Amino acid sequence: MSSLEVHDLTVRYGRFTAVERVSLQVADGTVTGLVGGSGSGKSTLGKAVVGLAPVSGGRIQVDGVDAGSLRRRGVHPVQLVFQNPYASLDPRMTVGASVAEAVARTPGPQRRDEAARYLDLVGIDPAYAARTPDALSGGQRQRVALARALAARPGVLIADEITSALDVSVQGAVLNLLRRLQRELGFAMLFISHDLAVVRYLCDRIAVLDGGRLVESGPAAEVLRDPRHETTRTLLACIPALPAMPGSQEAAA
Numbered sequence: 001m002s003s004l005e006v007h008d009l010t011v012r013y014g015r016f017t018a019v020e021r022v023s024l025q026v027a028d029g030t031v032t033g034l035v036g037g038s039g040s041g042k043s044t045l046g047k048a049v050v051g052l053a054p055v056s057g058g059r060i061q062v063d064g065v066d067a068g069s070l071r072r073r074g075v076h077p078v079q080l081v082f083q084n085p086y087a088s089l090d091p092r093m094t095v096g097a098s099v100a101e102a103v104a105r106t107p108g109p110q111r112r113d114e115a116a117r118y119l120d121l122v123g124i125d126p127a128y129a130a131r132t133p134d135a136l137s138g139g140q141r142q143r144v145a146l147a148r149a150l151a152a153r154p155g156v157l158i159a160d161e162i163t164s165a166l167d168v169s170v171q172g173a174v175l176n177l178l179r180r181l182q183r184e185l186g187f188a189m190l191f192i193s194h195d196l197a198v199v200r201y202l203c204d205r206i207a208v209l210d211g212g213r214l215v216e217s218g219p220a221a222e223v224l225r226d227p228r229h230e231t232t233r234t235l236l237a238c239i240p241a242l243p244a245m246p247g248s249q250e251a252a253a
């Protein structure tokens, strides 16, 4: 498995600086939540890690090796799942073919079997392999997008608001699935969300962006118990009723 290190990353779109000198780490087998308000640069950072946003400065490394040079060698240790599953899935391809295409390090004839295994892993009936994404519900599509990302056997998974576009009734099931898969497969995960309630459920550490800058980071329990930055406090205020964290005064009371 792998670790992700982002050092001093700057991303500019023309004259606009979307991410400014951000450093963060996701250690092997752990989950870091990347939070912040709309336009704070979360998606841009995630895209930069997989080469989909221009890096103007800084370094991105996977297990100490430059992510760009890995990509140029055809090695893709980081997979990104988007908010909208249509961005990850070709609408004309059957979901079985979509997942099979992504299966790593497996000879052709066995790819279909591997794809079926990944579909099963995310709770999709193998009978669905012959369907195109439009025949699936939003939650099922996101499960398929997850299967496709995992089929590439990433050391690092970036999940960018993957439940935001889903019906509230299925968000929990997809998050449970993600948590279970992360624990079972052991990949490092950068979990991007504006929702601290969700981040709290999944993450070991939290990093907070505001206006493209990192304004706070630390172990999840600490950041939630004792938020230092106004942005973090504002995001916390959006959680209706946050039960006491272990070790907090409320928990002790």
Ligand SMILES: Nc1ncnc2c1ncn2[C@@H]1O[C@H](COP(=O)(O)OP(=O)(O)OP(=O)(O)O)[C@@H](O)[C@H]1O
Pocket (backbone or CB within 6 Å): 013, 016, 018, 036, 037, 038, 039, 040, 041, 042, 043, 044, 045, 194
């Ligand atoms: N391709 C682009 N060209 C120019 N500006 C961009 C581009 N992509 C993003 N931006 C700008 O960069 C800033 C950060 O956007 P980004 O999508 O990374 O934010 P975010 O924190 O993910 O927000 P949201 O939660 O709304 O998706 C925004 O001001 C956005 O308008």
